[in-house]
Amino acid sequence: MSKPLLEVKHLKKYFGSSNHPVRAVDDVSFTIQPGETLGLVGESGCGKSTTGRTIINLYEPTDGEVIFDGKDVTKLSNKEMKQFYQNMQMIFQDPYASLNPRMTVKEILSEGYEIHGLYKNKKEREAKVHELLESVGLNKEHASRYPHEFSGGQRQRIGIARALSFDPKLIIADEPISALDVSIQAQVVNMMKEIQKERGLAYLFIAHDLSMVKYISDRIAVMYKGKLLEIGEADDLYQNPVHPYTKSLLSAVPQPDPESEKERQRIPYTPTEYSESDEEDLMLRDLGNGHFVYCTTKEFEAWSKEYPTV
Structure with missing residues (x-):
């Protein structure tokens, strides 16, 4: 396997x-390989977005390390931070709030070039903006318009174009489709997959729509109250969920067949009450096939019997 x-x-x-901290992200560890998509799922308020924002340094971490391309993000100089932000970009959840309403699309997409001192020639910069717009299914005539002149799906395409402007190695997509109509969601996700194939991009795809996450992700990490409870290959996690919370989440995914949907049982999740000694024993443990689950030694012994490869 290549270096993460x-x-x-x-x-x-x-x-x-x-004295009374809110543990939004609490001892989270994972890796992303070049060109890979890791889906990060969990209910609202579990810490998914905070994880993404801390990785990209919008929030300063309380503790831990973020190693990107071999360098610790928390220890970069100002000059190195500029390079870091060219290689890691973010797509925000709200396509309405994330674009400056007073700027044209051309100004939004070329703002980063001005800050980083790239494409000083106006003609070059304009050509790059047109190229970006075409790469997300818009045309160059859109460059002179303002965000309010676009639909939600088109605005999110502009947000994606902005994230692509520096040809990054990794994009953190923070619930990029949750504010869009269902019909538009599929278009945007298919476009993101196509762009990934063309550019060799890696994604951290944060979402709560489990069916969409399975479609786009190579691996999936399940988060609950700031902790990673399970992580594994997308197909394996869906077919062989181990942690009770993962099973509960998957039982809530709607089915297209109304008959099976009517008969299907939802699995309620009741968090385990751990003793002090059990809490010290809790960690992510390897079930095999790169499938990890957060549990005690006793739980691991019990759950590994359910897991088909052990």
């Missing part, structure tokens, strides 16, 4: 006072 593009090691992000 991104290594997140024991990442923590706490908010509030040190």
Whole structure:
């Protein structure tokens, strides 16, 4: 296996006072390979978006390491940070709030070039903007318009074009389709897959729509209350979920067949109450096939019997 593009090691992000902190991200570790898509799923408020924002340094981590392309992001100089932001970009959830309403599309897409001192020639910059717009299914005539003149799907395409402007190695997509109509969601996700194929991009795809995450992701990580509970290959995680929370999440995914949907049982999730000694024993444990589950030694012994490869 090649060297990971991104290594997140024991990442923590706490908010509030040190006496009563809100543990938004609590000891999270994972890797992303070049060209891979890791889906990060979980219910609202579980810490998915905070994880993405901490990785890209919008939030300063409380503890842990973020190693990107062999360098610790938290220890970069100002000059190195500029290079880092060219190689890692973010697509935000709200296509309405993430674009400056007072700027034209051309100004939005070329703003980064001006900040980083690229394409100083106006003609070159304009050609690059037109190229970006075409790569996301818009045309060059759109460059002179303002964000309010576009639909939600088109605005998100502009957000994706902005993220692609520096030809990054990794894009953190923070629920990029949740604010869009269902018919538009598929178009945007298919476009993202096509762009990934053309450019060899890696994605951290944050979402709560499990069926869409399975479609786009190579591996999936399941998050609950700031912790990673399970991580594995997309097909394996769907076919052989191990953690009770993962099973509960998957039982809530709607089925296209109304008959099976009517008869299907939802699995409620009741968090386990751990003793102090059990809490010290909790960690991500390898079931095989790159499938990890967060559990105690006792739980691991029980759950590994259910898992087909062990």
